[in-house]
Amino acid sequence: MEIILLSNLFVESLPAGITLFVLGLGFAIILLIASQKLRVEVDPKIEQVHQALPKIDCGACGFAGCSSYAKAVVAEPKLLGKCAPGGTACAAKIAEILNLQFAGSGLPLRPIVHCRAHTADRTYIGRYTGIESCTSATAIPGVMMCKFGCLGFGDCVDACKFDALHIINGLATVDYEKCTGCTACSKACPRNLIKMVPLAGGNVIVVACSSQETGKDTRAMCRVGCIACKLCTKQSDVFSMNGNVAVVDYNKYSPGEAFEAAYNKCPTGVIVYRGKNAPADRVPAEKAAAG
Amino acid sequence: MDTFTSLLLGFISIVLINNLVFTKFLGTCPYLGVSGRLDMAFGMGLAVTFVVTMAGLLTWMIDHLVLIKLHLEITRYVCYIIVIAGAVQLVEMYLRKFFPPLYESFGIFLPLITTNCVILGMCLFLNLWGIDNIVEAVVLSMGSGIGFTMAICIMAGIRENLVFAEAPKALQGAPITLITAGILTLAFMGFSGMIR
Numbered sequence: 484m485e486i487i488l489l490s491n492l493f494v495e496s497l498p499a500g501i502t503l504f505v506l507g508l509g510f511a512i513i514l515l516i517a518s519q520k521l522r523v524e525v526d527p528k529i530e531q532v533h534q535a536l537p538k539i540d541c542g543a544c545g546f547a548g549c550s551s552y553a554k555a556v557v558a559e560p561k562l563l564g565k566c567a568p569g570g571t572a573c574a575a576k577i578a579e580i581l582n583l584q585f586a587g588s589g590l591p592l593r594p595i596v597h598c599r600a601h602t603a604d605r606t607y608i609g610r611y612t613g614i615e616s617c618t619s620a621t622a623i624p625g626v627m628m629c630k631f632g633c634l635g636f637g638d639c640v641d642a643c644k645f646d647a648l649h650i651i652n653g654l655a656t657v658d659y660e661k662c663t664g665c666t667a668c669s670k671a672c673p674r675n676l677i678k679m680v681p682l683a684g685g686n687v688i689v690v691a692c693s694s695q696e697t698g699k700d701t702r703a704m705c706r707v708g709c710i711a712c713k714l715c716t717k718q719s720d721v722f723s724m725n726g727n728v729a730v731v732d733y734n735k736y737s738p739g740e741a742f743e744a745a746y747n748k749c750p751t752g753v754i755v756y757r758g759k760n761a762p763a764d765r766v767p768a769e770k771a772a773a774g
Numbered sequence: 775m776d777t778f779t780s781l782l783l784g785f786i787s788i789v790l791i792n793n794l795v796f797t798k799f800l801g802t803c804p805y806l807g808v809s810g811r812l813d814m815a816f817g818m819g820l821a822v823t824f825v826v827t828m829a830g831l832l833t834w835m836i837d838h839l840v841l842i843k844l845h846l847e848i849t850r851y852v853c854y855i856i857v858i859a860g861a862v863q864l865v866e867m868y869l870r871k872f873f874p875p876l877y878e879s880f881g882i883f884l885p886l887i888t889t890n891c892v893i894l895g896m897c898l899f900l901n902l903w904g905i906d907n908i909v910e911a912v913v914l915s916m917g918s919g920i921g922f923t924m925a926i927c928i929m930a931g932i933r934e935n936l937v938f939a940e941a942p943k944a945l946q947g948a949p950i951t952l953i954t955a956g957i958l959t960l961a962f963m964g965f966s967g968m969i970r
Binding site for chain 2: 498499502503504507510514517518521522523696
């Protein structure tokens with residue numbers, strides 16, 4: 484019975500299928516002829532540059548997609564090196580096509596989340612049950628004690644096209660294997676926690692905190708915040724103070740240098756490594772109790 | 775009423791009185807998107823007029839010669855969309871070859887003519903209004919395109935001058951454009967009921 488019905492259905496839908504097929508074929512032929520007659524000669528360089536680009540249309544360069552960036556860079560060589568996911572290799576390839584000399588910093592920029600507090604490390608004063616988005620949560624004072632830390636609702640996760648960001652225990656965590664450095668997450672974070680940093684030598688050292696509160700207040704609301712004790716600045720001049728938080732100056736940074744002293748001295752363990760195979764964050768409790 | 779009079783009345787009706795943009799609110803996307811400059815608006819209007827005339831003719835022919843005879847009215851939408859998409863592709867190639875600056879300035883709005891509701895709307899209206907004469911179908915389709923051109927050109931003319939007007943800060947840009955569109959529609963409502 485079922486077989487008969489199915490075959491009936493097939494026979495009855497056949498005219499529709501044939502009509503549409505003929506119609507589509509007719510238009511295909513017309514368009515094929517038209518495309519031959521109305522062919523436009525484009526600069527072959529544009530196509531070559533487009534081939535050299537990663538073709539992921541991430542928009543990090545500020546253009547609508549890879550094809551419009553290719554067109555722009557051929558017309559305006561100054562725009563060379565805007566492709567963040569492609570990095571130096573891509574820029575060098577484009578420079579070769581366009582017969583240019585490319586001299587740029589060789590390091591790819593990668594996003595670093597400047598907060599390391601997981602849910603257990605933080606202090607909450609109320610329960611937020613509104614829209615699950617950092618942008619709306621950050622507009623409400625007192626969702627979380629810390630006004631600077633990661634809210635963990637994942638606006639950056641939504642912004643990421645490459646599945647390279649995940650909220651792990653309430654903290655946005657970058658998967659550097661998948662990250663292309665397209666800067667979408669750093670634009671999405673309403674608290675500006677995610678900054679693009681040259682990832683030298685696989686791992687970089689990071690002060691993973693943005694809190695501008697005084698040390699006392701920071702410690703009261705977060706187990707792993709930067710308490711502005713300035714110990715790290717005494718160990719290495721890569722570290723400097725920006726208000727009440729220590730920052731790493733990546734212009735002075737070189738991967739070979741030993742940061743073990745600063746890393747180990749930090750009383751709250753807020754100095755961490757980030758990168759493809761970064762060691763696990765230090766457990767803060769030991770030192771926090773002592774200090 | 776002889777044929778010529780009825781054609782003329784139909785044409786005036788679709789351009790002024792039953793203008794698809796003003797009375798049916800079709801094609802609002804390019805109407806607001808490409809009406810920034812008069813020359814671009816005119817080019818857009820011509821492109822839409824061409825596509826809608828071709829699509830109206832072809833879809834009417836396909837509808838009456840194939841679909842109704844084979845009782846395949848159910849595939850009407852799909853067929854119409856194939857025709858419209860094909861026509862838009864043709865226009866795109868033509869513009870790219872002969873008017874590259876216009877092609878560049880249209881940007882995404884050129885392929886988006888495919889989804890311009892004026893065109894699919896007109897093809898479906900031809901069927902809905904029971905137009906059974908091919909000449910009338912062509913005249914009405916072309917009239918709807920000219921009506922769209924007229925609407926978008928009026929809008930562009932106003933917007934070119936609107937740039938110099940001192941609109942309140944909260945209304946600058948899109949809001950004042952939408953208010954303008956509303957008032958324009960209101961003005962054209964004065965024609966309603968004259969024919970049909």
